Amino acid sequence: MGIIRLWPVALAVFIPGIILLYLLKQKVVNQKISALNLWKEAYENVQASTPWEKFRNNILMYMQIAALLLLILALMSPYITGSGSEYSNVLIIIDNSASMSGLYSEDESKLDVAKEQAADYVNSNDGTRYTIMTVSNTPELIISGSDDKGRVSDAVNNVETTDIVGSLDQAASMVQSLVAAWKSYKVIAFTDSSANMQNINCEVVDLSIQGNNGAIQSLSHTVSEDGTVKVMARVDNYGSNSLNTDVNLYIGNKLYDIQNVTVEAGESSIVYFKDIASGKYNSILAGNTPYLMAELNSKDMLAGDNIVYDILDNGSENKILLVTDKNTFLEKALKISGSQTIDKVQPKDAEAADIEEYSLVVYDGVLPGELSETGNIIFINPPASDVKKETEGWQKDIFIYGKKSKSSVIRTLKGNVTEYIEDYSFSSLDVLGFKTPKWAKAFFETGSKLSAGYLGNYNGRMVAVIGFDLHNTDFPLQTEFPIFMYNLLRETMSARIAEKSVYNAGEAVSIQKKGKSEKVVVTKPDGTKENYNLEGGTVVFADTIDAGLYSIKEDDGEMYFIVPFPEEESDVLKETVITSDKNTKTDVNKTLSGSISKKMVVLPVLALLLVLLMAEWIVYRKRL
Amino acid sequence: MEEKIFDGSFFRGLDRVKLVTRITMQGGRSGMRKSAAKGSSVEFADFREYVPGDDIRRIDWNTYGRMDKLFVKLFVEEREAYYSVIIDTSSSMDFGTPSKWVCAARLAGAISYMALNNLDRVRLSAICEDKIINSSDFTGKQGFNKAMSWLGNMEFEGKTDLYKSIRGIPFNQKGVTVIISDLFSAGTTDENIEGIADTIRYLRYMKQEVLVLHVLSPEEMEPSLEGTIGLEDLETGDILRVTATSHLCKQYKQVLDRFLGKVKECTKHYQAHYIPVCSNETVDTFIYKGIRSGQLESF
Numbered sequence: 001m002g003i004i005r006l007w008p009v010a011l012a013v014f015i016p017g018i019i020l021l022y023l024l025k026q027k028v029v030n031q032k033i034s035a036l037n038l039w040k041e042a043y044e045n046v047q048a049s050t051p052w053e054k055f056r057n058n059i060l061m062y063m064q065i066a067a068l069l070l071l072i073l074a075l076m077s078p079y080i081t082g083s084g085s086e087y088s089n090v091l092i093i094i095d096n097s098a099s100m101s102g103l104y105s106e107d108e109s110k111l112d113v114a115k116e117q118a119a120d121y122v123n124s125n126d127g128t129r130y131t132i133m134t135v136s137n138t139p140e141l142i143i144s145g146s147d148d149k150g151r152v153s154d155a156v157n158n159v160e161t162t163d164i165v166g167s168l169d170q171a172a173s174m175v176q177s178l179v180a181a182w183k184s185y186k187v188i189a190f191t192d193s194s195a196n197m198q199n200i201n202c203e204v205v206d207l208s209i210q211g212n213n214g215a216i217q218s219l220s221h222t223v224s225e226d227g228t229v230k231v232m233a234r235v236d237n238y239g240s241n242s243l244n245t246d247v248n249l250y251i252g253n254k255l256y257d258i259q260n261v262t263v264e265a266g267e268s269s270i271v272y273f274k275d276i277a278s279g280k281y282n283s284i285l286a287g288n289t290p291y292l293m294a295e296l297n298s299k300d301m302l303a304g305d306n307i308v309y310d311i312l313d314n315g316s317e318n319k320i321l322l323v324t325d326k327n328t329f330l331e332k333a334l335k336i337s338g339s340q341t342i343d344k345v346q347p348k349d350a351e352a353a354d355i356e357e358y359s360l361v362v363y364d365g366v367l368p369g370e371l372s373e374t375g376n377i378i379f380i381n382p383p384a385s386d387v388k389k390e391t392e393g394w395q396k397d398i399f400i401y402g403k404k405s406k407s408s409v410i411r412t413l414k415g416n417v418t419e420y421i422e423d424y425s426f427s428s429l430d431v432l433g434f435k436t437p438k439w440a441k442a443f444f445e446t447g448s449k450l451s452a453g454y455l456g457n458y459n460g461r462m463v464a465v466i467g468f469d470l471h472n473t474d475f476p477l478q479t480e481f482p483i484f485m486y487n488l489l490r491e492t493m494s495a496r497i498a499e500k501s502v503y504n505a506g507e508a509v510s511i512q513k514k515g516k517s518e519k520v521v522v523t524k525p526d527g528t529k530e531n532y533n534l535e536g537g538t539v540v541f542a543d544t545i546d547a548g549l550y551s552i553k554e555d556d557g558e559m560y561f562i563v564p565f566p567e568e569e570s571d572v573l574k575e576t577v578i579t580s581d582k583n584t585k586t587d588v589n590k591t592l593s594g595s596i597s598k599k600m601v602v603l604p605v606l607a608l609l610l611v612l613l614m615a616e617w618i619v620y621r622k623r624l
Numbered sequence: 625m626e627e628k629i630f631d632g633s634f635f636r637g638l639d640r641v642k643l644v645t646r647i648t649m650q651g652g653r654s655g656m657r658k659s660a661a662k663g664s665s666v667e668f669a670d671f672r673e674y675v676p677g678d679d680i681r682r683i684d685w686n687t688y689g690r691m692d693k694l695f696v697k698l699f700v701e702e703r704e705a706y707y708s709v710i711i712d713t714s715s716s717m718d719f720g721t722p723s724k725w726v727c728a729a730r731l732a733g734a735i736s737y738m739a740l741n742n743l744d745r746v747r748l749s750a751i752c753e754d755k756i757i758n759s760s761d762f763t764g765k766q767g768f769n770k771a772m773s774w775l776g777n778m779e780f781e782g783k784t785d786l787y788k789s790i791r792g793i794p795f796n797q798k799g800v801t802v803i804i805s806d807l808f809s810a811g812t813t814d815e816n817i818e819g820i821a822d823t824i825r826y827l828r829y830m831k832q833e834v835l836v837l838h839v840l841s842p843e844e845m846e847p848s849l850e851g852t853i854g855l856e857d858l859e860t861g862d863i864l865r866v867t868a869t870s871h872l873c874k875q876y877k878q879v880l881d882r883f884l885g886k887v888k889e890c891t892k893h894y895q896a897h898y899i900p901v902c903s904n905e906t907v908d909t910f911i912y913k914g915i916r917s918g919q920l921e922s923f
Contacts, residue, residue, distance in 0.1 A: 028852050028853065028854045028865055029851065029852075029853055029854065030853070030854040030855075030856050030863065031849065031853050031854065031855060031856065032719070032856045032858050033719070033843075033844075033855050033856065033857065033858065034716035034717075034719040034720070034724070034806060034808055034841070034844060034857075034858055034859075035716050035806070035808035035809075035857060035858075035859065036855060036857040036860070036862055036864050037808065037810075037811065037812055037813055037816065038813060038876060038879050038880055038883060039855050039864055039866065039876060040812075040864060041812070041813060041879045042872060042875040042876035042878070042879045043864065043866050043872065043875075045875050045879075046869075046871055046872050046875050058851060059850075
């Protein structure tokens with residue numbers, strides 16, 4: 001039983017008033033008796049009693065106090081909730097994937113409704129052991145077999161939404177193994193998407209609801225040769241009505257452009273924003289976070305997919321220094337990086353160049369005398385004579401010489417560098433085979449299982465080694481070559497505090513040490529910061545459950561990455577699909593049965609009050 | 625007298641019991657009770673030597689055969705018992721449901737019926753304060769109708785002073801005095817007990833066998849009062865304002881039990897007989913109690 005409001009308790013101040021009235025106005029009724037002497041003697045024995053004794057048998061006063069208490073109770077709007085559960089074990093599964101953050105009513109999200117119904121169920125059923133599970137992309141047991149209702153309610157109320165794509169299908173096998181150990185159980189699942197409930201006795205509360213939902217996705221930009229930035233975004237209408245809305249584009253946190261777009265139901269539309277001129281772009285970005293943000297102006301039932309981010313270059317240009325003798329087409333290939341400045345120097349002039357200002361130095365067929373302290377490096381076809389030497393210099397950590405082959409088939413190994421070109425092989429003459437250093441990961445393998453190419457984070461910088469001359473292969477002539485170069489440059493040039501700039505919600509981010517950084521601070525979309533120590537070289541940050549822009553700041557560098565709202569979760573018109581079988585009972589309801597809606601008991605209380613007042617009137621009349 | 629005091633069921637059972645007296649009668653007319661006098665009856669009493677003038681029909685010839693002397697047989701003379709039934713007619717007797725006076729009249733009727741049935745003589749007296757109304761002596765079955773009529777005309781008013789009232793009643797011969805009263809009078813309970821003791825002592829002095837029938841109503845035995853009440857004494861009109869609680873009622877019960885105990889002790893002390901009667905009890909219950917106490921015996 002519970003109450004809605006407390007203020008009527010204040011009316012209890014009238015109770016002393018009633019008592020006072022009776023204390024002051026004792027109505028005496030004379031009653032004839034045969035003789036007083038026995039009564040006198042009896043009364044003398046009890047005369048020492050308190051004045052309150054006068055009220056002992058004053059039923060009218062008690063009735064009036066009871067009536068006032070009932071009135072107070074009625075004004076407090078009491079309600080009752082359910083009763084004992086028939087199950088000894090109840091498993092409550094709450095889908096907390098991204099779509100559950102959508103609105104179910106004007107001020108309640110689907111997850112709020114699920115939590116409220118689950119908590120009500122827990123509070124209104126006794127003698128049951130509760131297991132609480134949340135499911136986004138993976139199932140997670142929050143409470144296992146607890147009959148502490150307070151603890152279970154708290155756990156339910158503390159469930160938070162994530163921006164992770166997922167459904168209850170992922171929990172099926174775990175649920176089946178859990179319920180297999182229970183003799184009497186009920187599974188209650190709250191979801192708005194599909195659920196595999198085969199071989200499970202369950203009640204699925206379907207929280208899917210039709211409504212309007214626009215989503216902005218795929219914000220992207222291109223930088224033309226003159227430095228102009230073109231920005232476009234895709235707006236999808238997942239709702240059942242036509243969507244007309246403004247789309248705001250922010251550079252950093254400054255509003256740059258507003259475009260209006262109309263999208264029919266179930267369709268999508270591309271929005272092109274005003275080009276950002278090179279100069280303007282730089283001036284806007286000065287002092288601002290280097291990202292673009294597009295936002296839908298209209299409100300709909302799912303707010304999470306109304307904002308999208310895109311990372312811009314950091315403003316500081318990625319400059320590449322190519323130390324080569326005559327490799328023109330390598331120079332062309334490097335332009336794939338989009339870098340505006342590629343300086344080419346002869347090996348003999350390399351020492352004179354200010355290497356510190358380049359983010360990537362490519363040594364083609366040569367090795368520097370001394371290794372610069374910062375900057376990423378790609379060594380292509382290092383001179384065999386140099387890497388063979390057992391020296392004490394910087395080479396010994398980077399090159400672990402294995403064997404030189406006159407010719408060899410080189411095979412790609414699975415990794416970030418060979419993304420999209422897995423299982424590809426080509427032939428090359430004069431291939432240097434290396435043993436892969438501990439800090440690196442091989443991406444090319446020779447026929448003799450040595451490494452012909454590897455990449456890794458070496459003392460806070462990305463270092464890649466390719467053990468053959470590109471001229472000696474037909475690889476540059478293949479379609480896979482630009483892909484390879486793009487991947488290689490992406491992996492080496494990003495300095496790679498993190499591997500990627502876009503992560504799925506829930507995906508772990510491996511943060512690499514850059515330079516001599518000792519600490520890293522990760523700022524989440526809600527502004528909270530988390531500090532990590534970089535002593536081990538790598539930190540895994542897994543708290544990416546919220547969509548938005550994250551920043552990683554080390555002493556020697558900063559990087560941003562985006563967790564986009566998953567497209568799959570935006571489709572509010574998607575029907576809930578419950579998979580069940582004939583052997584077990586599966587109920588699908590919009591509201592949890594066996595609970596819980598608060599049953600108001602104001603009318604019964606008022607009826608009781610009326611009966612009491614009538615009884616009081618009868619007693620009063622009889623006493624007259 | 626609005627209530628019907630004596631109905632058909634009243635007489636049932638009374639025919640089968642008789643009043644027991646422990647005193648030997650002296651004087652009075654012949655009746656059914658043993659007396660100290662010798663006379664003609666069927667009950668043998670003694671032998672006496674023949675003296676001239678004795679009725680020669682009473683000579684026991686068998687004794688003469690053995691003793692060679694003349695003896696005459698003596699027989700117990702049977703006399704009537706004299707029952708004096710005193711009824712308290714103060715206001716306090718007009719109380720209770722059923723009223724105590726109804727019960728008192730029935731008890732007086734029952735005593736009268738049994739006495740007259742046994743060829744005894746009955747006198748009824750109504751006492752109230754200093755007012756005494758004595759009936760004439762009733763004898764025989766005809767006398768019962770007169771007694772009932774007399775009982776029906778009683779009026780209950782005024783105060784009680786048992787001792788003072790009883791002293792006004794003439795007791796000319798040995799007999800049985802039955803007091804029917806609630807034994808409530810002015811003063812404390814101890815004063816009440818003292819008055820009762822004086823009364824019994826006086827009656828014993830007047831050679832009376834005393835039977836006290838103490839009549840109380842159910843309301844007096846098990847009071848159920850609640851709230852603030854002015855308790856008004858029916859006799860004196862005094863008002864005692866009390867807040868009636870279960871605690872007070874419990875206390876009253878204790879005082880009443882103590883009072884009844886003292887009355888019983890007092891009657892026992894002066895060799896009077898005591899039978900407490902509740903006004904809602906039937907005559908059968910009274911007969912049962914009388915037989916148990918030895919005041920009645922069935923035949």
